[in-house]
Amino acid sequence: MKVERNLPIVRERKLAILKGDAELCEQQKKAGKLLARERIALLLDAASFVELDVLNADAGVVTGYGLVDGNPVYVYAQDFTVKGGSVGMDHARKVQKVMDLAEKTGAPVVALLDTAGARLDEGIDAMNAYALMAGRASSLSGVVPQIAVVLGQCGGIASAIAGMSDFTIMSKNGALFVNGPQVVSAAAGKEIDMQALAAGEASMKSGVAQLVADTDEEAIALARKLAGILPANNLDEVIGESLDDVNRELTDLNAIDAVEDVRGILRAIADDNDIVELSEGFAASMVTALGKIGGSTVGFIANQPGKDEGRITVYGAKKASRFASFCDAFSIPVVTVVDSMGMKVSTAPQGELARAGAQLMYALTDASNVRIALIAGNAVGMAYAAMASRASSDMVYAWPGAVISAVTPKIAVQLNCAEELKVADDPAARRAELEEQYMADVADGVNAARKGYVDDVIEPAQTRQILAAALEMLSGKRETKPAKKHGNMPL
Secondary structure, eight states: OOHHHHHHHHHHHHHHHHHOOHHHHHHHHHTTOOOHHHHHHHHSOTTOOEEESTTOGGGSEEEEEEEETTEEEEEEEEOTTTGGGOBOHHHHHHHHHHHHHHHHHTOOEEEEEOOOOBOGGGTHHHHHHHHHHHHHHHHHTTTSOEEEEEOSEEETHHHHHHHTSSEEEEOTTOEEESSOHHHHHHHHTSOOOHHHHHSHHHHHHHTSOSEEOSSHHHHHHHHHHHHHHSOSSTTOOOBOOOSSOTTOOOGGGGGOSSOSOHHHHHHHHSGGGOEEEESTTSOTTEEEEEEEETTEEEEEEEEOTTSGGGOBOHHHHHHHHHHHHHHHHTTOOEEEEEEEOSBOOOSSOSHHHHHHHHHHHHHHHHOOSOEEEEEEEEEETHHHHHHTSTTTOSEEEEOTTOEEESSOHHHHHHHHSHHHHHHOSSHHHHHHHHHHHHIIIIIBHHHHHHTTSSSEEOOGGGHHHHHHHHHHHHTTOOOOOOSOSOOOOOO
8 A cells, every 4th residue: 555545544534533523512512611632732832732542533532642831741631522431441542551651751641531431332341441540540649640630520430530640620510429410319319419419619528629610721721730830750850940039038927926827828938929729628727738939849738727726627637648648759848837736626436536647647757758847836736746746847947936735735734733723812813824834834836946846946037938948958858768568557
């Protein structure tokens, strides 16, 4: 066969594939959804997409690679206009190919998900296809960042694959569920719609989605921003130049009597006052975010004092633990901002709370990445041990007035001085004196600094420059762990 004679045939086939089924494409548009290749074009730098396996169009997925801010990224986008983007063996083979290439070249993977589920006419082959995709995602975990963007249906096993990603982003068109509304409604005996069950806000509240957007375009823009701030792989470092002076003083922080919204502190510390908050609608007493200090990417884990009485909840601990594990896998430094009265007080059986605290302690003490703690208020009990102790931090700083104690001064006095309070002429006044004495002699951050548990008590205004200096000093950190396959996190 001659190339010249067959070239028009190949061109015609490719053109037909790129055009797609006009009627089905129109239906996708009417539903307010972009087409698969339009989504990819928004994700990647202009004219950088190179499609793989173009002629295997019946697979229902578009795969390839391109650039985000000049850096390589692999991508697959399920095509709902081809058999509902359903997953079969050809679908899985195309996805596995980009994952294999991502591992070989050390580049992130972005999945644009929109699928009706398994290709039923393939039977067990379709189930095996899902299992192969999940297995490949599992083996890539901790090697390259994986970002899932849910832009349509993502049900059953597909939802588990999305949940295995490092970050899940959803648009208002997205629906992430294990059992659909019909199944759940039948089991519950009442009507439950998709919005309440599986839409972006519901998925955020359940903890499976980290970011939610109104449109496909906004969701994909968030994926671009994440891909740009993350390292390409577990051997890469995100070190860039910043126009924001690392010595910029945060004069407003000196006037803070008590932290009300810790996100304001994180923005003040970060380059250009810019952070990407993750899982905002899930476990609000714990804030997790990505940002940069001096051009280097850092992960922030912070207590939110105004939520849950400033205490660490079960889901707050789980949220922080997973994020800490991700940061450690990619050697992203973690800055913890601590202001918490410890674990939540509850009359319920304590096992779940204890296990959540164990997860948080394990994640931050087992990590080998750079870890810096800033005690901005209270560091009581588990909040100190897990987030600001020497076991979980390379450097520890405290603001003036910080409280570092096993219990609050009020509880300490109640436990230690109960008899004295009973015989006092003025119990309330004596209690106040004893609490003040406990603060000065035991719980004050200055005492912790004298004993070496805190490296310095710093002016809040100097927080950014001190953290930047610590990050630079610790950038060459090397830590050898005992030889083992892996630890056993108390899940």
